[in-house]
Structure formats: C-alpha cells, structure tokens
Amino acid sequence: MSNHKGIAATVLVFGLLAGLGFTAFATDNPQAAALSAGEVPDATLNDRVETLLRTDIGLAGGQFRVQTKAGIVTLAGSVPDEHALRRALDLVSSVKGVREIRNSMVVESPK
Template sequence: MGRLLRIAAVILNLGLVAAISGCAHTTKSETAGQYVDDSVITSKVKGEIFREPGLKSLQINVKTYQGVVQLSGFVDSTDSARKAGDIARSVQGVREVRNDLVVK
C-alpha cells in the first residue's frame, strides 16, 4: 500500500509541475500597444508591396514583431526580393527587415 501511495504522489507531483510550467512567462511577449504598432507596420508594408506593379502578384508574406519585419515567400527574381526589402525598410516604424524571400 505504501508503494502505491508513493507512485501516486510522484504522478501527482509530475502533473503539478507540468501544469505550473505551462503557465510560465515567456520572454517573447509584447504589450497590446506593441501588438497594434506591429499590426499597423505589417499593414503598411503589405500595402506598399501591393502598390508596386512588379510585386503585387507575388506570394510575399509579411510578419512584424517589435518593429522587426520578416518577409517570406516566393519571388521571381533577386531584384524583386531586393525591391520588397527596400519597400519594407522605407515604412515608418520598421527597425529591421529580415528578408527570407526565395527566388523560384
């Protein structure tokens, strides 16, 4: 009976540790204001890319986190990838651009 209680206690403790660690604070958090700012930057970058005739038909994804814009997807030339990066850099509030566009 004592062995069964020890096993149950270990299982209960493991469950508690798992539950508590799931509530741990992550280092990648942003305030509501930062989230809104990033959303505005993303929208502006997407809009500027769409306005560019050579880029608007391409599959370019834009994500922003704390002012850092990540471009991903596929473009038809290195010139298109460079142009998309330049457009993203020109948007107010952008601190950095990570251009992960792939030429297909």
C-alpha cells in the same frame, strides 16, 4: 495623536499612488513599451508593409507573407527574380517604424 494618524494616512495614500504610477511603466509586453516610445503598432506596420508590397507594380507575381513583432518585419514567400527581391527589401526598409527586416523570401527558379 490624531495629527499623526492624518500624516500616516497621507503618506500611505501617496505611497500607493506612486506605486500605481510606476507599475504602469513596468511591462513585459514589448508592444506596450514600443508604443510608449511613440512607435508604430505592429498590426499597423504589418498592414502598411503588406499594402506596399501588394500594390507595387515592380513586384507583380510575388507572393508575400509578412509578420511583424516589435518593429521587426519578417518577409517570407517568393519573388520572380533577384531584382524583385531587392525591390521588396528596399520598399519595406522605407516604411516608417520598421526597425529590422528578416528575409525568408526565395527567388523562383525559371521554369
């Protein structure tokens, strides 16, 4: 009889441990899911994109706002001309980890 209790206890402990392992993979957090796939965290990605845009000589005069969620980068703000807009989009697309770019930028009208 005590052998049956030992087996039951072993099965119970194994079941609990297996359940804990599976709950580590069940998440509603897309950032945690992305990190488990080896992707770049959103905050890091956001910093990389902002730095690239703000330090590029071809984008001088541009005003950028960058938001990143689950690898999707949303660009807002203004640029002086169409060439600068295309350059900004090309630069952002070159950043490792960017899955998609959503453009909300505007081209300033000449004064």
